[in-house]
Amino acid sequence: MTGNVLLEINDLAVEFFSHRRKIHAVRGLDLTVLPGQFHALVGESGAGKTVTSFTILRLLPPSAAVTRGSVVFQDHNLLTLSEDLMRNLRGREISMIFQEPSKYLNPSMKAADQVIEGIRFHLGYSEKAAYQWTRELFQRVGLDGGRTAMSRYPHEFSGGMRQRLMIAMAVACNPSLLIADEPTTALDVGVQRQIINLLQELRGEKNMAILYVTHDIGVVRYAADYVSVIYTGRIVESSPKDLLFANPRHPYTRLLLESIPSRDKRGSRLQGVPGSIPNPENIPPGCSFHPRCPIAQPICAETLPPMVKIESAHRCACFFPGKDLGLPG
Amino acid sequence: MKPLLRVEKVSKTFYGSGLLRRHPVRALDEVSFEVQEGEIFGLVGESGSGKTTLARTILFLAPPSAGKVYFEDACLNDLPARAWRRMRSRMQIIFQDPHGSLNPRMSIRESLEEGLLNLGVSRKKRMERVRKILDDVGIPFAQAEWYPHEFSGGQKQRIVIARALSMRPKFLVLDEPVSNLDVSIQAGIINLLLDLKKEFNFTYVFISHNLDLIGYLSTRVGVLKAGRLVETGPTEEVLTNPRHPYTRELVENPLSFIKAGVP
Numbered sequence: 001m002t003g004n005v006l007l008e009i010n011d012l013a014v015e016f017f018s019h020r021r022k023i024h025a026v027r028g029l030d031l032t033v034l035p036g037q038f039h040a041l042v043g044e045s046g047a048g049k050t051v052t053s054f055t056i057l058r059l060l061p062p063s064a065a066v067t068r069g070s071v072v073f074q075d076h077n078l079l080t081l082s083e084d085l086m087r088n089l090r091g092r093e094i095s096m097i098f099q100e101p102s103k104y105l106n107p108s109m110k111a112a113d114q115v116i117e118g119i120r121f122h123l124g125y126s127e128k129a130a131y132q133w134t135r136e137l138f139q140r141v142g143l144d145g146g147r148t149a150m151s152r153y154p155h156e157f158s159g160g161m162r163q164r165l166m167i168a169m170a171v172a173c174n175p176s177l178l179i180a181d182e183p184t185t186a187l188d189v190g191v192q193r194q195i196i197n198l199l200q201e202l203r204g205e206k207n208m209a210i211l212y213v214t215h216d217i218g219v220v221r222y223a224a225d226y227v228s229v230i231y232t233g234r235i236v237e238s239s240p241k242d243l244l245f246a247n248p249r250h251p252y253t254r255l256l257l258e259s260i261p262s263r264d265k266r267g268s269r270l271q272g273v274p275g276s277i278p279n280p281e282n283i284p285p286g287c288s289f290h291p292r293c294p295i296a297q298p299i300c301a302e303t304l305p306p307m308v309k310i311e312s313a314h315r316c317a318c319f320f321p322g323k324d325l326g327l328p329g
Numbered sequence: 330m331k332p333l334l335r336v337e338k339v340s341k342t343f344y345g346s347g348l349l350r351r352h353p354v355r356a357l358d359e360v361s362f363e364v365q366e367g368e369i370f371g372l373v374g375e376s377g378s379g380k381t382t383l384a385r386t387i388l389f390l391a392p393p394s395a396g397k398v399y400f401e402d403a404c405l406n407d408l409p410a411r412a413w414r415r416m417r418s419r420m421q422i423i424f425q426d427p428h429g430s431l432n433p434r435m436s437i438r439e440s441l442e443e444g445l446l447n448l449g450v451s452r453k454k455r456m457e458r459v460r461k462i463l464d465d466v467g468i469p470f471a472q473a474e475w476y477p478h479e480f481s482g483g484q485k486q487r488i489v490i491a492r493a494l495s496m497r498p499k500f501l502v503l504d505e506p507v508s509n510l511d512v513s514i515q516a517g518i519i520n521l522l523l524d525l526k527k528e529f530n531f532t533y534v535f536i537s538h539n540l541d542l543i544g545y546l547s548t549r550v551g552v553l554k555a556g557r558l559v560e561t562g563p564t565e566e567v568l569t570n571p572r573h574p575y576t577r578e579l580v581e582n583p584l585s586f587i588k589a590g591v592p
Binding site: 215216 | 515
């Protein structure tokens with residue numbers, strides 16, 4: 001492994017067991033995040049995005065098990081790390097923000113105290129120093145650093161402010177990786193942009209990598225350096241952003257991009273992706289996308305297509321990358 | 330051309346209960362617009378701008394505090410109760426969350442029949458209509474006895490649309506009908522709504538926070554901000570040449586595809 005990789009996930013598989021059923025949430029996922037990179041993990045609901053981020057932090061519920069693969073972060077396999085070391089790592093080296101901050105904030109604890117708690121635990125700051133640092137963080141994320149904002153409770157904040165508070169908590173210990181799971185999905189477009197811009201600035205200042213989990217192509221195109229497209233627990237295409245948008249190769253990626261409504265498409269039908277996401281208990285063999293794919297051939301139902309290089313860092317798992325999909329128009 | 334719906338200076342004020350009573354909230358402030366027959370009128374605005382309140386107000390699910398609403402020349406403000414019953418079936422509304430819109434203890438068939446029962450349609454005719462409507466929205470009739478939880482989000486939204494269709498409406502208010510759905514599923518529902526519109530010559534008021542979607546769908550657009558309609562006009566004109574600073578902000582947002590074009 002090279003020294004220039006921050007996080008490397010290899011052949012990761014995660015299964016959920018419930019009522020004697022086995023659900024394949026992640027099935028052989030490979031992902032590489034470089035230091036300081038804005039890496040977007042894009043996929044639709046049920047694709048395994050959130051399971052992947054929870055696996056990195058080892059926060060999976062007891063009903064889930066990692067059955068294969070490794071998650072290597074700064075040369076440590078997180079899957080075999082002791083719980084003590086893991087606790088030191090979470091919030092310090094890798095932190096996370098979520099779609100609904102209110103679910104992850106303590107409603108009965110003042111805003112500042114929630115940030116101070118982490119700083120004292122991880123960095124061993126004195127109460128006074130932690131308070132001082134929190135105050136700076138509040139100002140940095142655009143919350144008023146005065147007494148009033150700091151001594152408020154989460155419910156007194158708007159959705160955007162709560163997300164800023166989560167960000168303050170997440171970056172308090174200068175982590176080298178921030179996992180952001182749909183952090184702006186519940187926010188208005190204007191606020192969305194502010195939050196993304198804030199994340200971008202912090203990334204630059206702290207050389208922090210961001211693994212941004214989302215289904216929103218608009219956000220991806222605006223902010224990401226690098227994009228990985230996930231479908232039924234596997235990466236089907238990954239690429240530097242500009243290459244991907246200029247030349248999407250996997251049929252799923254292409255149909256997804258065709259599905260986005262926009263003014264340019266007025267009067268023509270939206271493409272959509274035929275069929276629906278397969279039942280995770282019963283994922284089709286071979287390429288799991290083949291039942292929905294307009295260019296599927298017999299081989300697609302039999303053999304799992306490997307990731308192959310298209311050009312430079314652009315890779316795609318399809319036997320017929322870029323083949324004409326025969327779409328109208 | 331005669332407007333199908335005319336909204337005249339509609340305001341809606343909410344008075345909280347208890348201590349909050351002293352601080353009335355003006356959710357809509359003298360909103361006026363017209364919707365022509367057969368058009369798709371798009372309403373955009375951020376959360377809290379009054380989009381849903383407006384939807385509910387024009388259908389008198391929450392009567393306006395002031396102002397008038399006309400539908401096909403009839404003033405809805407002073408419609409007698411019996412006339413309302415007939416009027417209701419002509420105007421339907423579809424909400425964002427299909428799950429919350431369906432009774433979990435009723436099979437799909439029962440949900441679709443309910444409105445028809447109310448209108449006294451015979452059993453045979455009801456079954457015919459349910460079969461036809463499910464076919465229209467792309468749900469197999471074989472699944473008519475299924476319950477809502479057995480369907481996916483996209484299918485549930487199709488069923489909600491089917492139920493609205495069962496009343497043979499003329500006018501539909503669609504309140505963020507695809508916001509909860511994935512892009513690939515979204516496309517199917519949007520196509521369905523456009524097909525149905527063509528087939529039955531529906532008129533839509535389409536509410537969304539997604540300007541790209543409104544830009545794709547609507548013939549005219551109204552921009553709502555803090556309970557006021559700050560700009561209205563043909564979609565193409567509003568998107569190319571926004572007048573109000575707020576509209577400009579929406580159009581120029583780099584997260585949307587309006588300026589940058591689709592990837």
